[in-house]
Amino acid sequence: MNFPDLQTERLILNQLNEQDTSALFAIFSDKKVIQYYDIDAYQTESQAQQLIEFFNKRYLENLGIRWAIRLKENGQLIGTCGFNSLNEKMKHAGIGYELAANQWGYGYASEAISKIIELAFSSVSPFCELYRIQGDTMIGNEASEAVLKKLGFKEEGVRRSSGFWKGEFHDLKCFGLIKPEFKAL
Template identity: 60%
Template sequence: METTLLFPKLSTDRLILNELVKEDSEVLYRHFSNKDVIKYYDLEAFSSIDQASTLIQLFKKRFDEALGIRWAIRLKDNGDFIGTCGFNSWNSKMRSSVVGYDISKDFWGNGYATEALRETIKIAFSGGLPCGELNRIQGDTVPGNGASEAVLKKLGFKEEGLLRESGYWKVRFHDLKCFGLIRSDY
């Protein structure tokens, strides 16, 4: 008997975090076709709406298989999509996960990423995800992405070191700064 996981819907003062659905393909396409949004991202700018649809299917499959979760970030007052966040992967045995997030350029500098991540961290450390209660959340940034580093630091993540040439995308290797947040420090 197959169990269907219930996708958790989260809410903050200004935001709703819920599942990306097929109807989000167009807005997700616009989001990930913006070169500023994907500057530090491990993907090329989207050139077709099919890429957005495929990404939504990938996020759904990862959640259905209890491998990770990605929420749409929407404004609470009007439901407009402004980005995504979630745990790209988790390791239930090790009780750890890697976090990721992105905000549409028109909404940068308003604290939305911090607000959304605060809520996702809360559910992760309380055991409200299919992976169980996490003890460690890792965030990796590309050196030079000061805005992303600031978000992690505001949330209590500690810089743990530089992972030299740890990432490979856009036909080159990338160093990654590793940040970690431990449940007991949260």
């Protein structure tokens, strides 16, 4: 199955490849970017290469899909977005995304995520038919919450001590978007 390449007004969304290693390392080694992530800042480019391989393997196994987010004007990798999990039986996916810190505030995350949601809820989706998409944010990640709310996700509550990373438990806010709500936007 061919990876679904997508475009928006300002962005190209396509598959990550080995040539993205240095740019992805720059993103994931920035402590500001991974502040709310369940990982530590990357120390080596091999970690970025392993992440690319992980994302692409998940796609081949139909367990998830992650797009590179590139600026249309120059092809520069500025982040990734996608579905960390796809549950065909439940018609459900978990969404994830990040952008390089110097690209924050330009609306790129909303633009990219809107496009992948549009594909996921369409009749031509290349992966399982989805009815619900869930996004979880760590308490305090107001920028990520704002992106989800802008796209029509509803805050559904807080799952107490739902995550454990960096040596401590974290409460996670749960946001959900169901197909009829997105079509109504």
